[in-house]
Amino acid sequence: MIPVYVAQLGMVLAVFVMLLLSAAVMVYSERKVAAFIQQRYGPYLVGPRGLLQPIADVIKLMFKEPLRPVAADKAIFILAPILSATAAFAAFAVVPFGGESTFFGLLDEPIKLQVADVNVAVLVVFAITSISVYGIVLAGWSSNSKYSLLGALRSASQMISYELSYGMALASVLVLAGSLSLTDIVNAQQGAWLGFIPRWFVFVQPLGFVIFMIAGVAETNRAPFDFPEAEQELVAGYHTEYSSTAFMMFFLAEYINMVTAAAVAANLFLGGWHGPFLPEYLGWIWFLVKIAAILFFYIWMRWTLPRLRYDQLMQFGWKVLLPLAALNLIVTAAGVIYLGN
C-alpha cells in the first residue's frame, strides 16, 4: 500500500507533466487544425503525420541564442516569463479532474483527483488569472521597446475590462451551486432531467456560458482578441524582445492558460467529470473529452474570425458584455430566491 502523501506528491508530478504535454498537444493540434481550415497539410515531415513536430520546436527554441536589449531592466526582464509560466501552472492546482479514486486498490483510502481541494477554489483560479497579467505587463515594460510596451498596455487594459464580465458570469454559477468549491459545483451538476438531459449548468445558464467563453478568450489573449501580440501593428507585442527559452515560457504559459480556462469552463458549465455511459471511475475521460471540445472551439475561432479593432474590443467589453453579465447575475439570483432552489 502506498501512503496518501506519496500519492499526493505523485498527483502534483502527474498534473505538472500532463500540463506540459497538453501544451505540446495543443501546439500540434493548433497547427493541424489551422492547416485543415486553410486547406494545407500542416506539419507532416517530423515523425509519423508530423506528430513529433512540437518536440522539434522545443529543441529548436532551446538552442536559440538568448537575447536581451541593452536598455532592458535586467531583473524584471528575467522575472516576467517565469511569472507567466508559474501563474499558468499554479492555476490548475485547484481544478478537480475526477471524483475520488483509490487507483484500483493501490491506496487504502480514496483521494480526490485534484492537487489541492480549496473551499474557495473558484476564486483562487480568478486570483491567479489576475496575477498572470503581470507577466505580460512586466515583459512589455522591461523590454524597453515601444512595441512591447504597447502590447503590454493593451493586454493589461483588455484583461482588466474582461475580468469583470468573467467574474460576473462565474458568480451566477456560484449562486446556482451555492458553493465556492469547484468539487461541490461539479457535484451539483450530477444526474439528468427527464432522464436524458444532463443537469449541466450550461442549460440553466446559456447566457452565462457564452459570456464566460468570450471573456475567457479575451483573458487568454486569443484571437479574435489577440491584441497584445497583434503582429501587423506590434511586431509580436509584449514578447517582441524575447527569444530562446524565455520566449518558450510565454508560449507555454499561453497554451496552459487555455487548457486551464477550458478545464474551468468544463467544470463550471459542462458538468466536469459527470456524463452518461461511463462509470464514475472513468469520469476523467468525460472531462478530457469536454476540454478537448472547448479547445477545438478556441482553435476554430482563431482561424475563422478576424481580429477586432481596439475600440470595438473596448465597446463590446464595457457596453455589451458587462451589462449582459450583470443582468444575467441579477436574474439568476432572483430566480434562485424566488424558486427557493
Add this chain to the structure above:
Amino acid sequence: MLLFYLFGAIAVGASLLVVLGRNPMHSVLLLIVSFAALAGLYIGLEAPFAAVVQIIIYAGAIMVLFLFVVMLLNAHREDDAPGARPGLAHGPLRAGAVLALLLVAELGWALTRAGRGEGDLLASGPGADPAALQSVRSLGNVLFTEYSLAFEVTSILIIVAMVGAVVLARRES
C-alpha cells in the same frame, strides 16, 4: 506560527523596500509582494476568502492600475523624474511626520485595547465566531445587515471618485 513570522517578515521587508527603493517600478512590484504576504497572513488566520479577495482586488486589480501609471510616466528612477528635487520641502515633510506619528499612536492604542480584549469590532458583532467569518454567506449577511451603512457609504465614496476621474479626464475636449 512559523508561517506567521515568515509572511510577516516578507510583508515588513517588502514594504520597507517599497519606501526606500529608488526605482518606482521595483517599488510597485515590492508592494505587490507585500500584499501577497498579507494574503498569506489571512490564510494563517483561517480566512481564505479574505486572502483570495486581497489577491484579486489589491494585488490584481489595483496594482495593475498603479503599474499602468508608473509605466506611462516612464520614470525609470526617482532621480531623473521630471521636477525631482534633492530633498523634500519642509511643508510636506512636516505633514508626513504628523501623519506617521498619528498612525503609530492609533496602532498602539488599538493593540493595547486588543490585548485587554476590549474594543474588538468582531468580538461583539454577529461575525464574532471566526469559523463563521470564513464562510462567504455569513460575511455577506453581516455586510448587508450590521454594516450596511458603512458598505453604502463606501460605495458612494467610490462612485464620487469615479465621477471625479471622468470629469478630470474629459475636461480637455
